Amino acid sequence: MAATGKFSRKREAVLACLRSTTSHPSADWVYQQLKLEYPDMSLGTVYRNLAQCKQRGEIISVGFVNGFERYDARVTPHEHLICRDCGSVEDVFCLTLPEDLDTQVAQRTGAQVDSHALVFYGRCAACRKAADER
Numbered sequence: 101m102a103a104t105g106k107f108s109r110k111r112e113a114v115l116a117c118l119r120s121t122t123s124h125p126s127a128d129w130v131y132q133q134l135k136l137e138y139p140d141m142s143l144g145t146v147y148r149n150l151a152q153c154k155q156r157g158e159i160i161s162v163g164f165v166n167g168f169e170r171y172d173a174r175v176t177p178h179e180h181l182i183c184r185d186c187g188s189v190e191d192v193f194c195l196t197l198p199e200d201l202d203t204q205v206a207q208r209t210g211a212q213v214d215s216h217a218l219v220f221y222g223r224c225a226a227c228r229k230a231a232d233e234r
């Protein structure tokens with residue numbers, strides 16, 4: 101039982117770390133934050149715990165940015181903006197999307213649609229500003 105407790109303690113740490121930020125970090129970022137406090141935590145452990153959290157519905161995957169999967173502890177429905185220059189992932193709220201979006205897709209495909217994820221790609225405000233000043 102001791103091993104299970106330790107394992108879940110690490111999962112709690114990974115989850116708390118993810119909940120402490122809105123930056124939608126990668127597994128490596130989480131690992132960098134936790135490795136001092138948990139010297140026996142490997143990057144593999146972080147990946148394994150992230151996968152568990154995802155399976156339990158405690159976090160979501162936002163997708164891959166520059167080859168690295170990015171995670172979000174905010175699990176209520178919202179959209180994302182990914183910057184193609186710096187790789188930042190921002191939350192976008194309160195978009196006026198058609199309420200029957202899932203139904204429309206279900207009708208067109210004959211599938212049962214449970215949820216959707218909408219991602220916008222472009223250049224974030226900070227990168228736009230930096231580009232303007234060059």
Ligand SMILES: [Zn+2]
Pocket residue numbers: 183184185186187188223224225226227228
């Ligand atoms: Zn940017």
Ligand SMILES: [Zn+2]
Pocket residue numbers: 124172174178179180190191
């Ligand atoms: Zn988000």
